[in-house]
Amino acid sequence: MSGLVEEGRAKVNLTLRVVGRRTDGYHDLESVVAFADCADRLTLTPGAELTLKTVGPLATACGELSDNLVLKAARLLGEVVPGLKAGAFLLEKVLPVAAGIGGGSADAAAALRLLARLNNLPLDDERLQEVALEVGADVPVCLVSRACDMTGVGDNLLPLSPPIMPSVLVNPGVPVATRDVFAALGLRHGELRVGVGDVMTEASSWPEEGGSLEEWVEALAAGTNDLEEPAMRIQPVIGEVIAALNATNGAWLARMSGSGATCFAVYENTAEARRAADKIRSEHPAWWVHAGTLS
Structure with a gap:
């Protein structure tokens, strides 16, 4: 059987509210997540031994x-x-x-999708969902790999x-x-950061389809x-990245994604995004830059 292939698309947190820290130490969040058109590529060749090899830049x-x-x-x-069938990744x-x-979460989610295909498991299989969450908080949304409002953990x-x-x-x-x-955010176990009602109001206010x-x-x-603020205290260069994005023509919104250090900007059209990426590459040749789309 030839190899099965899935993409692990980059996840971008367009917003991220920290509601509070639960008594078990996990943080409750509310985040609008979209996915980029850049991705890792994962191939699974069925076999008796579970292995992993990495290639690429x-x-x-x-x-x-x-x-x-x-x-x-x-x-x-x-x-x-x-009796789960697996093989060489x-x-x-x-x-x-x-x-x-x-x-990493996108790669894990791609692995779960590949294993689901190989073993004829539907993606809504409860076991897939449970494993996704056990692997990491971002894995469930990466499993569906589509824009979502993500809440809880x-x-x-x-x-x-x-x-x-x-x-x-x-x-x-x-x-x-x-x-x-x-840790830099500094919430104690059981401490709320914002009112739950505020978050739910915000979560229900996103534009409808169309x-x-x-x-x-x-x-x-x-x-x-x-x-964003606690991440900047750890890595001040994040502020430089956001400033560089804001300095490009046509940047409508610039913000950090997740816990950093990747930042994004949204533009009116793809031409402006490409010109902005070219400008940043020329001024900061050591930075990783991708111009594309979020959806």
């Missing part, structure tokens, strides 16, 4: 393969699905790691229908550990990323 950044979320997802699924890594765009997903958004993604090449950013790009940008601009 950022393969060396993946660290120890034994800790990779692709293998973790496969092993956890194997624990709950008797080949990961072509092009997305930055520890970058706030869910690269990543377990509640409300599908959204934003228009295609011309965009530029920029990563300055510095990793940011999510746990460090949440809403224009202008309507969506206006709604998103009223939101925030609560992790």
